[in-house]
Amino acid sequence: MIGLVRDFRGQRYEVVEKSERTRRDGTLAIILHWESMCADCGEPFRLTTPAASSKFEPNRRCQKHKRPGQRVKS
Numbered sequence: 001m002i003g004l005v006r007d008f009r010g011q012r013y014e015v016v017e018k019s020e021r022t023r024r025d026g027t028l029a030i031i032l033h034w035e036s037m038c039a040d041c042g043e044p045f046r047l048t049t050p051a052a053s054s055k056f057e058p059n060r061r062c063q064k065h066k067r068p069g070q071r072v073k074s
């Protein structure tokens, strides 16, 4: 799955790492680490999503420019 590229609203996300996490019920969850460029400053940043999740609504900004509830103006 590493190297997988996805587009979300014109922004590019690439899987750079994969890790496993044990859930509370003992089952294993695969975590994908995505890398993208901040919509504000263009700096690369990372985020994680569960591989099992069909929903893909990642952050579009780095930690510094993250403002919850605010959408990127296009």
Ligand SMILES: [Zn+2]
Pocket: 038, 039, 040, 041, 042, 043, 061, 062, 063, 064, 065
């Ligand atoms: Zn930024």
